[in-house]
Amino acid sequence: MDRKQELFNYDSLALFGRVNASISHELKNIMAIISETAGLLSDLSEMAKGGTAIDPDILTGSIDSIAEEIERGFTTIRQMNRFSHSVDIPVGSTDLMEILDLVGQLCGYLAFAGKMRIHPCREASPVVQTSPFILQAVVYQTVAGIFKNTGPDTELDVSVQLRDDASWRILFDGAGIKAFELHAGDGIARMAASIGVAIHWEPAGDRLEMTVPFSI
Amino acid sequence: MKILLVDDERKFVTMLARRLELRGFAVTCVYTGAEALKVVQDGAKFDAAVLDVKMPGIGGIELRRELQQLDGGMKFVFLTGHGSDSDYSVGAREAALYLPKPLKIDDLVDILSRVTGKNPEGGH
Numbered sequence: 216m217d218r219k220q221e222l223f224n225y226d227s228l229a230l231f232g233r234v235n236a237s238i239s240h241e242l243k244n245i246m247a248i249i250s251e252t253a254g255l256l257s258d259l260s261e262m263a264k265g266g267t268a269i270d271p272d273i274l275t276g277s278i279d280s281i282a283e284e285i286e287r288g289f290t291t292i293r294q295m296n297r298f299s300h301s302v303d304i305p306v307g308s309t310d311l312m313e314i315l316d317l318v319g320q321l322c323g324y325l326a327f328a329g330k331m332r333i334h335p336c337r338e339a340s341p342v343v344q345t346s347p348f349i350l351q352a353v354v355y356q357t358v359a360g361i362f363k364n365t366g367p368d369t370e371l372d373v374s375v376q377l378r379d380d381a382s383w384r385i386l387f388d389g390a391g392i393k394a395f396e397l398h399a400g401d402g403i404a405r406m407a408a409s410i411g412v413a414i415h416w417e418p419a420g421d422r423l424e425m426t427v428p429f430s431i
Numbered sequence: 432m433k434i435l436l437v438d439d440e441r442k443f444v445t446m447l448a449r450r451l452e453l454r455g456f457a458v459t460c461v462y463t464g465a466e467a468l469k470v471v472q473d474g475a476k477f478d479a480a481v482l483d484v485k486m487p488g489i490g491g492i493e494l495r496r497e498l499q500q501l502d503g504g505m506k507f508v509f510l511t512g513h514g515s516d517s518d519y520s521v522g523a524r525e526a527a528l529y530l531p532k533p534l535k536i537d538d539l540v541d542i543l544s545r546v547t548g549k550n551p552e553g554g555h
Contacts, residue, residue: 250533251446326485367487
């Protein structure tokens with residue numbers, strides 16, 4: 216089996232589908248706001264034709280709202296594009312901060328997700344040679360798993376540190392992480408193992424640590 | 432007709448409420464399931480609740496069950512940005528009716544009138 220087939224199996228496809236479903240939900244919400252705002256403008260237009268005076272501030276507010284939602288839509292599509300292209304290179308140079316940034320954006324589309332705060336890395340740029348999509352999938356599922364257990368009010372602090380001369384570590388700190396459990400059925404463990412990533416979780420603590428090797 | 436509108440998308444709620452009010456509905460907007468429960472626990476009465484299925488905290492399905500216990504006469508319509516078959520089956524089973532987003536205002540008005548057996552008062 217070649218490396219591509221080894222990495223991109225059903226677990227990958229399933230994750231790809233889940234993330235796309237959450238993005239489509241976000242886009243539908245955006246379209247719903249634009250649709251209702253346009254509908255309100257249509258209602259007001261009909262009223263104006265009938266001689267009712269319309270407050271210009273309502274019109275301005277509605278137009279601004281449409282513009283804001285279009286911008287939100289473009290931002291969402293940009294993230295969707297980043298996510299989609301993360302499968303282009305099976306294994307390559309991957310910046311951990313970029314992975315975390317995209318995961319933070321994608322998790323923002325989950326109704327149950329809390330706030331993810333990504334702290335800048337104090338050391339040199341944390342770049343590894345790995346599969347960007349698989350690493351992203353592991354981080355995404357880990358963060359989603361934490362939020363699923365802790366709820367939307369949780370704040371999660373995420374930072375990257377040099378662990379040793381062969382690996383970086385990504386630290387997830389926040390109230391309630393002690394409730395996190397790795398579900399073997401989710402495929403996280405399999406995906407993590409396929410790129411040499413180890414996930415350490417201390418039930419007594421409030422921290423989850425992910426070790427990412429410099430190279431796979 | 433009194434409507435409780437519950438959705439975490441604030442702009443969507445605001446716009447939809449304005450459009451329903453123009454059609455003669457009295458609309459109370461809240462943005463979480465917890466707020467919806469508090470409004471009803473505090474004694475407010477509604478002919479129908481329009482609930483988003485996916486919300487942070489208490490989702491629409493669970494919220495419907497809790498609201499039903501507080502007010503057995505309230506009718507329910509679900510809204511969702513998800514268009515999957517599983518959502519539809521849940522909506523069909525749990526609520527009077529289910530509408531996918533983006534929705535058509537006339538469809539919502541028809542459904543509300545149908546499930547409550549009432550018509551909105553006045554309106555433009």
